[in-house]
Amino acid sequence: MSDSILVVNAGSSSIKFKLFRIVGADLVPLLSGGMNGIGAAPAFTVKDGSGAVLETRRFAAGEIPDGLAAQHHLADWFTRHRAGESIVAVGHRVVHGGPDFSAPVLVDDAVLRTLETFIPLAPLHQLGNLDPIRVLRLRRPDLPQIACFDTAFHRGHPELSDRFALPRSLYDEGLRRYGFHGLSYEYVAGRLRDLxxxxxxxxxxxxxxxxxxxxxxxxxxxxxxxxxxxxxxxxxxxxxxxxxxxxxxxxxxxxxxxxxxxxxxxxxxxxxxxxxxxxxxxxxxxxxxxxxxxxxxxxxxxxxxxxxxxxxxxxxxxxxxxxxxxxxxxxxxxxxxxxxxxxxxxxxxxxxxxxxxxxxxxxxxxxxxxxxxxIPTDEERMIARHTLRLLGQTAAGSSA
CATH class of the missing domain: 3.30.420.40 (ATPase, nucleotide binding domain)
Structure with missing residues (x-):
């Protein structure tokens, strides 16, 4: 069974995933899907790499009341279908990296605690982004998880672009223009270079x-x-x-x-x-x-x-x-x-x-x-690339 990378993109009322097979330095889509309408009229869909629907199911609102329940349902689905056996790492979209993270990072206890402090900065997204990390850490504590940040692509801004016209002390405390959708912009910038x-x-x-x-x-x-x-x-x-x-x-x-x-x-x-x-x-x-x-x-x-x-x-x-x-x-x-x-x-x-x-x-x-x-964006592929790169660096560091 070939190694694969799972990408999870979780929000406040939805969770999306893509599974990529690692083929050398390339990534080939195997599965995609997710759940929309969490807490209202949840619908779960899984497609194969070509986009053909493999499974679809609708739930009553009470069956999947929140994002945590949706994440457990997704984890159970991967377990039942043995789709998780080949997964060697999971990449997550995390909206806010705050002033601390300017690049993707391997998640450990300290990283997770720091990311939790940024929840007030992105209340619609950050908590939902972190919940799947917690669920997987409970179920597969051995599985490397990589946090990829929507803010990271913008971290090279000059101060002129980052500042508000507020007292400098607030800027020094982290009140600044972070920017978002960075994973999308990073992917599009790369595709434009190809084109x-x-x-x-x-x-x-x-x-x-x-x-x-x-x-x-x-x-x-x-x-x-x-x-x-x-x-x-x-x-x-x-x-x-x-x-x-x-x-x-x-x-x-x-x-x-x-x-x-x-x-x-x-x-x-x-x-x-x-x-x-x-x-x-x-x-x-x-x-x-x-x-x-x-x-x-x-x-x-x-x-x-x-x-x-x-x-x-x-x-x-x-x-x-x-x-x-x-x-x-x-x-x-x-x-x-x-x-x-x-x-x-x-x-x-x-x-x-x-x-x-x-x-x-x-x-x-x-x-x-x-x-x-x-240029169509593909945030999940961008996350998978970062995860593959960081996984390779981790493996190289372990063997050194």
Whole structure:
């Protein structure tokens, strides 16, 4: 039985996995799947390496009440199907590495304790990211587990990009712009280098547009600045998150409206963004299909904010050589791409409407001042690569 690496990407209401067979320095997908709707209407799906469905099952809400129950179900499934026998390491997406971790790390007791201190910095994600690590440490304490951080790719930022206009003492304590979606940006930067090395060495803005959304300015493949900051609440409006907000509005909600901090937090994370703007849905597909004025306004708001942020990042880079769309909306919503590029007309970007509708990777038309790309992201493969590399280093260290 060939060795394999399991990748776990757990969130607040879902858990995804991919199993890769190690073939020399390559990684071949074997299985993928996960559980969505945890605590509401859970659905579990497993697919083979080609994407064919092997198993699907729906649960009553009470059967899988939380993420911990979902993780135990997934572990039980691997045990029953003997799919875990070949696993030599597990890589985990962990949203926040804080000021301590700038690269993937082998998890031990001390690392886990440190990561737990970052839960307040990413309350929607961090706890869910860490729970599978705890479950596996109980079941397979011998199995190496690697934490891969969404913040790590941005850790090389200059201080100018990391700072808030707050007292320096707070920056020294760790109150700074960390940035997120780093695993996605790292993968896309690598794919762009495969597709167009000269472009990858230039000035590139990548738009990771999904239920969570952000932009990243890349220079020579490295992150220079990004729209998310101290938490994953900042920057662009998202599915249910507000994005950039006047801090005075938060003070108003607490001091004048009498809302508690937890009530404000719940609203900003769960009731804002596209859902709050439209009063209809957090899903761009639903909004595009609706004839309600509120839905149209929400889409227009989203596209304009993306364009404004992209123009600002072009200032950071001193120009723009390419604009890249990725993630669920970026990869699959031609109308959103069209509107964003139209709002970026000042930058000289020109979209080929035929290419935009056809599903090809390169979308810019003749005369465009910069290239336009769609590059599907693969955070799980990026995590598997980091896990394989760190596993090799650990093995080499043990044999030395």
């Amino acid at each position: 167009s090395p000269e472009t990858a060495d230039g000035r590139v803005v990548v738009a990771h547009l999904g239920s969570g959304a952000s932009l990243c300015a890349l220079k020579e493949g490295r992150s220079e600045e990004t729209t998310m900051g101290f938490t994953a609440l900042d920057g662009l409006p998202m599915g249910t998150r507000c994005g950039a907000l006047d801090p005075g509005a938060v003070l108003h909600l607490i001091e004048q409206k009498g809302m508690t901090p937890s009530e404000v937090g719940h609203m900003l994370y769960h009731e804002s963004g596209l859902l709050g703007l439209s009063g209809l849905s957090s899903d761009v597909r639903t909004l595009l299909a609706s004839d309600r004025a509120e839905a149209g306004m929400a889409v227009a708001f989203f596209c304009r904010r993306v364009a404004q942020a992209a123009a600002a990042l072009a200032v950071t880079l001193g120009g723009l050589d390419a604009f890249v769309f990725t993630a669920g909306i970026g990869e699959n919503a031609p109308e959103i791409r069209r509107r964003i590029i139209a709002d970026l007309g000042l930058t000289g970007l020109i979209l080929s409407n035929d290419a935009n509708r056809s599903g090809v990777a390169r979308l810019d038309a003749a005369g465009s001042r910069a290239q336009i790309w769609v």
